[in-house]
Amino acid sequence: MSTRYNFREYEAKWQKAWAEALVYQTKEKTPKYYVLEMLPYPSGRLHMGHVRNYTFGDVIARYKRASGYSILHPMGWDAFGLPAENAAIQHGVHPKVWTLENVRFMKEEIQSLGISYDWSREILTCSPDYYRHEQKIFLDFLKQGIAYRKESFVNWDPVEGTVLANEQVIDGKGWRSGAPVERRKLSQWFLKITDFAQELLDDLTHLDHWPEQVKTMQANWIGRSKGALIHFPLIEKEEVLEVFTTRPDTIFGASFIGISPDHPFVEELAKTAPALHTFITECRALGTSQKDVETAEKKGFNTGLTVRHPFLKNHTLPLYVANFVLIDYGTGVIFGCPAHDERDYEFAVKYKLPILPVIKDPQEGPLPYGGEGLLINSEFLNGLTVEEAKKEVIHRLVTKKLGTAQISYKLRDWGVSRQRYWGAPIPIIHCTHCGIVPVPEDQLPVTLPEDVTFDQPGNPLDSHPTWKYVDCPVCGHPSERETDTFDTFMDSSWYFARYCSPHSAQPFERKEAEFWLPVDQYIGGIEHAILHLLYARFFTKALRECGYWNISEPFKNLLTQGMVCHETYRDQAGSWLYPNQVERRDGQLVKIADGTPVKVGRSEKMSKSKCNVVPAAKIVEEYGADTIRLFMLSDSPPERDFEWTEAGIEGSWRYINKVWRLVTSHLSDLRTVKADDVPLTFTDNALEIRKLTHKTISLVTQDIERFHYNRYVAHLREFTNALEEFIPNDASEFWTLHEAFHTLVLLISPALPHLAETLWAELGHPPFVVNQPWPQADPAFLREEEVTLAIQVNGKLRGTLVISPDLSVDEAKALILDLPFVTAQVQDSPVKKFIYIPGKIANVVL
RNA sequence: GCCCGCUUGGUGGAAUGGUAGACACAACAGACUUAAAAUCUGUCGAUCGAAAGGUCGUGCCAGUUCGAGUCUGGCAGCGGGCACCA
16 A cells, blocks of 8 residues: 555546546435535636635535535636636637636636536526526616616726726826826726615525625615705705705704715806816716725815705805715715715815814813713703704704705615626617617527627727617617616626526525525635625515515525735746745845746735735645645635745645545455444444544534634644554454544545545445545433543633532632642642633632 | 624644634644655743642733633723725
C-alpha cells in the first residue's frame, strides 16, 4: 500500500461512478431539504470564493442526505451582465461566445470539486428558455400594476454617448472617456417594491434563521419612519411645497426650506433663471451615486422665493435649492432646522442663516444637538418632550389643514431598465397609436438578436437595422420594440423557483415549487445582504400576488460567508505581482524574474486588480479536490474572512494522507472483525476510544448543524490523533478500532467525499459511502463521570479539582474549602459567598 | 457622509457569562535517513524565578457582575453595503 494518497486516480474514479449511478439525482420525497448556493456569475475561472461557497453547501447537503432527507442541490449561471459587454468592446468577442466559453470552463472546474449537484437541473439565465419566463413574469407584473414606467436619472457619458454603471464612473468621470459624467433623465421601467415595503419589513421578524446583521441592514434599507407632511405655501407664487419631516417638533427652529435640484418645481423655475439652470447642471455633474451626493460639499442656491411658516404669522423662510436634498426620499423638499441637524447646521453656517435652538440640551453641549429634551422657543410646544411635541404639532397641522401624519420609507421603487445589449429584452412594443403595448404571450420569447457589433456608442439594440422594427400587435401600425433590457438582478430574483422544475413550459410548476420552497439553506456572500436578498424576497411576494404560488419568503435559513483573502505583493516599481511571480530566497521574498525584493502588503480580498488571486483549478490539480475542500472548512468560521496561505493548503494535504495511512495500515487487522459480534467486555483502552468515538459523533453532528465547520475539522483531527496512538491488542480492541474507523470514514464523508469513498471500499464495502446513514452517538458514552472543576478565590483561578458532577453544593463546599491552595488564600477571613456551578466552577468570595 | 460588521499568541483561530489560547500553521530542538523529501517526538503569549510558583495579558477607555474575550456605553483601526459590478 502506497503511503501517499493517489487523489488523481480516486477522485476521477468516484466522480465518474457517482455520475453513472445518478447518486445525486433529486428525488421528490419527504422530508425534503433544499440547499442553494448563490447563482455564480461566469467570470471565466473558478475562484476561491466559489470553492468556499460550494464546499459549505456540499457539506450540509451530504450531511442532510445521510440524515435521511431528500435533497435538492442545483447549480446554474447568472449569465447576463456587464463584463460580457466589456469583453466584447475590449477584445471583440461576442458576449454570447465569451459567456458560454466561461460557463464551459467553470463548469468543468466545479465538477472537479466533486460537489453533490444534480446537474440535470442546470439553468442558464442568458438562454431564451430561461428569460422567456422572466418576460412572462414581467407581463404579469404589468397586469397586476407592479410594473410601471417613470422618468429617472442615469449616468450619462456625453463623449461615449452611453449610459454608465456607477462602477464605471470614477471621480465623476467616465472610466473610458474620462469625460465628466452628467445625471440625465430617461423614461424607464420600475417595479413597485415600495408597495411591499411594510410586508418586507414585517416579515423580517419571522426569518429566525437569518443573521441579525442582515435583517438589521434590510430594515434600515427599507427605512420606515414616522413623521409629518407639512404644506408650505409660497408667498410670491400660487404654489404649495410639501415637506416630509421626521422632526415636526422642531418646526419653530426652521430657518430655511431646501428643495432638491431635481424637483419638478425647480426645473420649472430654471426655465426662466439661467443662474439656477447653471446650478442644477453643477449638481447633476455628481452622477447618481448616493455616496458621492452625500459626501459632496453642501451647496445651495437662493431662489429669492419665500414660504410662510405654518404657525408664525408674518414669519417667512427662504427657499434654497440644495444639493444634499434627495429627490427620491420623502417629497424632495425639507425644512432646515440647523440647531438640531448636522447637515442643516453646516448649511446654515455657510449661508449665514439663523440658528435657533428649540430643544434644551440637558448637558448644555454644543450645537447641533440631536438628543432628547424639553421644547423651548416654540410657542405652544414649550415645555413638552420631543415625543409630545411631535404629536401636538401634527394635531395642530391637521386642525389647520396644513399637514398630516405620514409614514415614509427610504426604500425606492426598483428601476429594472438597462440601456444595454447583454440582458433579457423587455417584452414591450412602443406604438405611436396605441402607446405601450405588451408583446402577446404567444409571441414570447422576445429573443435577443445575435447579429450585433460594438463598434458604435450606445446599446447595439438601438442601432440594430431590423430587430427593433415590428408591427404593433394591436393596430398593425409600424412600431418599435423596447430596446432596453432587464437588470440582471431580475434573473437572480426567481431562479430558485425555476430549479424546482427547470424544464417546465411555465416559469415553474406550482406543485414542485411549493414542495421544495422555501430554500432550507441559502449560502452566499455578505455583499448580497441587501440588494439581491431584498429583490428575491420582493419577487416571491409579487409572484404570490400574481397567483403563481402561496409562498411569501424564499429563504428559510441564510448563511453569509466572508471573503477569501490573500497577501498582496508589489515589486520595486509598485506594480502588483501574482503569488506565482514571487518566491522565497534566503528568507526574503523576491521577484522570480529579476531577483529584486518584493514588498509584502496586507491581506486583501482576492481580486484581479491586486493580482492576489490563486486560481482554484491549479490547486485542485496539485492537491486534489478533498484537500482544497478541507482547507476551505478549516481554521476560519464561515462568516469570517478566510486567509489563503500556501502553508494552510499543505497542512490539509498532510491530514488527508494521515487518514489514508492510518486506515490502510490496519486493514489486515480489521478484516477479521465481525461488526455484529459485539464483545461482552472491553479493556479500559477500548472503552476510552469508544467514548471518544461517540463523543466525536455528537460533537461533529452539532458542529455541522451549526455551521461551525472549522470546529468540525478540529474535532476530526483530534479523533484522528487519538486513533493514531491506539494500538489494539485484544479482540475487544480490534472491534473498537473497527467501530472507530467506520465512524471516522462516515464523519469525514461530507467534507472529503472522495477519500471517504476510497476508504469505504478499502474497508471491504460496496459503494457508496455517500449513501450510508449518518452515525448515531450512543448516549451511554456521553455521560461524564468525573469533571475538572475550576476553583476560584475572589474570582481568581487558584487551582482545579476533579470530582463527580453530581455532588451537592454542601459536599463540594466542604471539599473545596479544605484544599490547600484555597486555605492558603482564605486564611482566617470569613467566606462571604460560595458560588458553585456543578461541572464548571466554584468561586470562594471573601 | 449614512447603515452593518470585525479586532484574542509570530499566524489562522477555540472558548452556552465560568480553567483564555482547543485544533492547526510557522519557528526552534531532536529521532529516522548516506542525503533529501516524507514521517515521528518535544518546546512554543509576555514577564519574574534555579524550581515550585507568581504577576500581567483577548484593539483602547469606562461600567454591570462573585466572575467579562463574551453583556452595556464611548473611542480608534480595518472591512462590507449605499440602489446601473455581481
